[in-house]
Amino acid sequence: MNTPRLEIDCAKIAANAKLLINTLKPYGIDIVPVTKVFMGHPEIAASLISSGVKMLADSRIENIERMRHAGITVPMMLIRTPMLSQVDRVVLSCEVSLNTELVIIRALSKAAKNMGYYHGVIVMVELGDLREGVMPEQLLSIISETLMLPNIIFKGIGANLTCRYGVAPEQDNMNFLAKLVKDVEQQLGISAEIVSGGNSANLIWAFSLNPHQSHVVNQLRLGEAVYFGVEALNKHPIAGGHTEIVTLVAEVIESNIKPSLPWGRRCANAFGEMPEVIDKGQVKQALLALGRQDINPSGIIPPQGLTIISSNSDHIVVESVGEALQVGQEVRFNLDYSGLLTAMTSPYVKKYFYH
Structure with missing residues (x-):
């Protein structure tokens, strides 16, 4: 089988999504899985x-078009x-978009009218993390218009919180x-169908709610929780995930025995x-056919007995304790979110999906 490669267990992804649907349902919260990392x-x-799940989300129109072309109809x-340059494509492929700029909402309106479509808009508000909103x-005035x-x-x-400065929900x-x-509802005489309260970082807050008391947030956009089985603030595993x-x-x-100190x-x-550089004497060093053009090296977690020492465009240098690695041997790593994001984006990393 080709290397480097990602082995992706789709059955576990589906199980995590179902777990989160059922766990958040008593709180009146729907989940919208975010597919961008894949x-x-x-x-x-x-x-x-x-x-x-009844809806999917992504940050790139290209990804949404890919799913549409594959026959995904949700x-x-x-x-x-x-x-602004993509409003026609957004109206054509998306039922809803998150927005902060009136000039873009007006452009979506014009594009939708020209196509004979209707497009849903969620207006994002700033809560302190200082990214979008x-x-x-x-x-009030933007929603009114x-x-x-x-x-x-x-x-x-x-x-949205946590993504820029780490402000916790x-x-x-x-x-x-x-x-x-x-x-907004009282002053404009409307009802907000969706209150999309945040992402996987919101789960600690959500799980602390009293399911018998009413609250406003009824949707979370989840990626990390679905694909890694953790909440995003402290990376603690979700029970049963x-x-x-x-x-x-x-x-x-x-694979070679080399000095740990360079010379020259x-x-x-x-x-x-x-x-x-630390002088550790002679070390068991190996080169992997994997580099920064393939992945963010800080986003991969080596197996026990192996340490990542350095990386460049095409190689990751590792040192091993115990038996030396052999040429041709495969080494298996776990990943964090940044590791998965970069590996999925690289055309040099093959992707294998299992059910």
């Missing part, structure tokens, strides 16, 4: 749909604010979101770095 791969989409949500004091646009359906209000900022929703779903397999192309005058390496 580049909208149809195998992943089909697995998620088999678990019972409603789609674009979770990155649409580009209109400022709270602007929310959105409501007047032809062929646009106002679907609700959304928020907690009761205070979720209460503030609830207040904003209530103010699968945490080892994707494996990265790389091949040894050189040192300059910066090919990436402008001057890594610190």
Whole structure:
């Protein structure tokens, strides 16, 4: 089998999605799995749909179009604010998009009217993480103008935390979101069908809710929780979830006993770095046919007895304790989110899906 490769267990992904659907249902929260880390791969989409999800989300219109071309028909949500240059494609392939700019919502309205379509809009509000979102004091006026646009359906209000500065979703900022929703509904005489409260970082907050008390958030956009079986704040496993779903397999192309200290005058390496070197004497060193063009090296977790020492474009250098690795031997790594994201994006890493 080809290396480097990803081995992806679709059955475990479906099981995690079903677990989250059932766990959050008593709180009145629906999940929308985000497929971007898998580049909208149809195998992943089909697995998620088999678990019972009713909508999929992605940040790239190309990924959503890929799923559409593969015959995926469930409603789609674009979770990155649409580009002005792509509004026609967004209206054609997505039922809903997250938005912060009136100029883009107006362009979506024009495109939808020209095509004879209707497009749903969720207006994102800023809660402190300072990525996407209109400022709270602007929310009312932007929604008011959105409501007047032809062929646009106002679907609700959304928020996102943790992704830029790591601001945690907690009761205070979720209460503030609830207040904003209530103010908009009362002052404009409308009802927000969707309150999309955040991502996998919201799970600690969500699990702390009292299912017998009403609350406003009724949707979470989940990626990491589905594909890694963890909540995103502290990376704690979700009870009953699968945490080892994707494996990265790389091949040894050189194995040798070498000194741990380089010799000669040192300059910066090919990436402008001057890594610190520790004298450990002679070490069992191996080169893997896997490099930064394939993956973010900090995003892979080696097996016990193996340490990643350095990396460049085409190689990862490892040292082993115990038996030396053999040329041609396959080494299996776990990944974190950044490791999976970069490996999926690389055309040099083969992808194998298992059910």
